[in-house]
Amino acid sequence: MGKRIMIVDDSSSIRALIASALNGQGYDVLEAEDGADALEKLMTQGKSVDMMITDLNMPRMDGINLIERFRKIPGYRFIPVVMLTTESQEEKRRQGKAAGASAWLTKPFKPEQLLGLVRMVLV
């Protein structure tokens, strides 16, 4: 039914904010607190995701590393990945794109902006 979106961010409040926006639109949400947690959940929970939204700066495994590994998982090559960046992270943004990110969103963003982007990439 609803598409499932994975949110990876070490800030639980931002995860809550995004999750509530997405839930409000009927999306199913899977949360992870960093890259390592995300990969572990993807591998062990047996649930596939239709999209991933990830922060870049995270302990243990950062977003860029995550995107690279995510793209190598069979079936996730063409799944949209949106990275959350801040104004000052132009270099990171470039690395993220090279790693296979589909799009990026600059923090702070309004929930509507995120929903617009999700609508756009999850056709």
Next chain:
Amino acid sequence: MSGVGGEIFVDEARELLAEVESALLALERDAEDPELVATLFRALHTLKGSGAMFGFDDIATVAHEMETVFEQVRSGSLAVSAELVDLGLLALDHLRTLVALAAGEAREHPDVVGLLARIGAFSGRSAKGEPLIPAARAIGSDLLRTYRIRFHPPADIFQRGLNPLGFLHELYALGDCLAVVQTGEIPDLQAFDPQRCYLFWDLILTTAADHDAIRDIFIFIEDGCRLNISLIDEEGWPENAADYKRLGEILVERGDLATRDLEQVLRERKRLGESLVEAGLVDSSRVGSALAEQQRIQELRRQRQEGGTAKSLRVNSEKLDQLVDLVGELVTIQARLSQTSLRSHDPDIAAVAEEVERLTWALRDQVLNIRMLPIGTTFGNFRRMVRDLGAELGKEVELVTGGGETELDKTVLERLNDPLAHLIRNCIGHGIESPTERLEAGKSRTGRIQLFASQVGSNVQVQISDDGRGLDSRRIRAQAVASGLLAPEAELNEKELFELIFIPGFTTTAEVTSVSGRGVGMDVVRQAVDGLRATIDIASTPGKGTTFTMELPLTLAIIDGLLVDIGGENFVLPLSAVEECIELKQEERKKSGSRNLVYLREELIPFIRLRERFGIPGEAPEIEQIVIATLEKRRVGFVVDSVVGENQTVIKPLGRLYREARGLSGATILGDGSVALILDLPQLVQMEEIAEDALIGAFAGRKD
């Protein structure tokens, strides 16, 4: 700032600050540990991000500036020192206060500006605390523009997990959009790679959004995406439909055709499009696209030309209000002129007065019409509210609206906003159940709130209904008795019980939420409805839902009234409610005794004697008049001495002292300068019913 995640934010911020504190203190002991700096950097970065997301700009700014300082430490351009740690601790204290402020636990604002100056002085840069949030861009003017957009997605768009359709959908959402897909670049089968995108699109978009808003859609795939956006038409540009560019011109402009080739082909004098395709200069889909553009713009311009009168003009609403006031005065003066001319028996003056009357009425209608706005915009405002509230309360709610084109006076519409919001909030808070409850009750997970408007006679009906649990009349009764609003032995029918929810302070919700249960709300609705001279009706079925029906007057300023006379005093009844007038002879009155009922075409109709109700002294005439009015599908008669005639009633509110006067909704000034009171018919009926119930109660009491 509350809302989703607000509390989580505060908890998380405190955790992060604790991390910052211990890292700072550790740094004081071991200045060489790069891990500590990394920890500080990351914690501040996270705080900056979430602070900005939740709208705590001060927190985000301070965190950002400190992050920049530790970035310098990390890159080696700044050394760890006791001063650095001191500054870090100072910033930490400020951040703690700011978080307490965000949690609503503190009131004092810390000196953020002073702190930023110190951080700036320390790191040798000026930390001005530039806003982290880019200023919102203006959405552009209301002018409709037409753009030509060529969207050539990167060939690897699919491999990047994106679908070009998504972008097209967003463009369609911006306005009126026409897309022509270009297939000319699809290679032969042998060379075809199914993972690559060979298609591109030509779009003609008519929108009020500006160039940047369109570009923003593509911002995520900007590199690798070839995008051409050009303005090709704007309101106010040449109005001649046939004037738009010729096919060859469009193709050259788009870069699809070289000027030299165009001239060559033009010399052959065949149909240009065909010749171009034949000559292999342009493929047929590009020609088709250019032709589509030509047609579209010509159509647009033709529409503009024909609909010249439909062009709108923005006027300050205050000016409009003044205009309505002036028309109100004019209507009053005109009535005086008509009366004077009748008395003067001068045919010349009578002719002029008649003409003035005709024009005044036409003017009145036109002016009131200008103020009419479709109710749909108001409905649209609630979409967001329904969604947010539903999310906040853990309920799934969808809003369905209908009849958005129904028009209402601007003032009515503005004053309708609050009561509607209250009712919808009430529906979500009390009516709609949680998804699990709904599933258990055999309903769909998602509750539905319907908002419908329609014109009924000279009124507008607005219905708000939910498919929730319905009103529990037993609980309302129990609550009313418990709070002393109702005597335990009082007998009320269901409708009367429902009416109780409009009493100030009444609530059936045990816990207080931000939405409902504070006992304010429904009485606000009642007040607003009364203020609008409207009625509200509740219908509810347990387990099925509740429907509120409001009947609103089209306008508040001027109504058609029926002027009547009682003992030399003038009164006005709203003509929209009046059905007919019949005579009431003295002997009939005697026959009916104290029952106050009259037979009209096989139907018994109750009547109210206004002379008695208002205690007007003197004898009633031999033959009185009953004005029969329809109120909420019931027919009720109002007995007056005589009917004077129709009257253009400019409504003036009653003074503050008379605001509590029941049965009256306002006053108006008549042509001769005297004042007539405007009757509030539903309220009069209600008062009569209450008086009658008291009487019956007294009788019942005597029997026992």
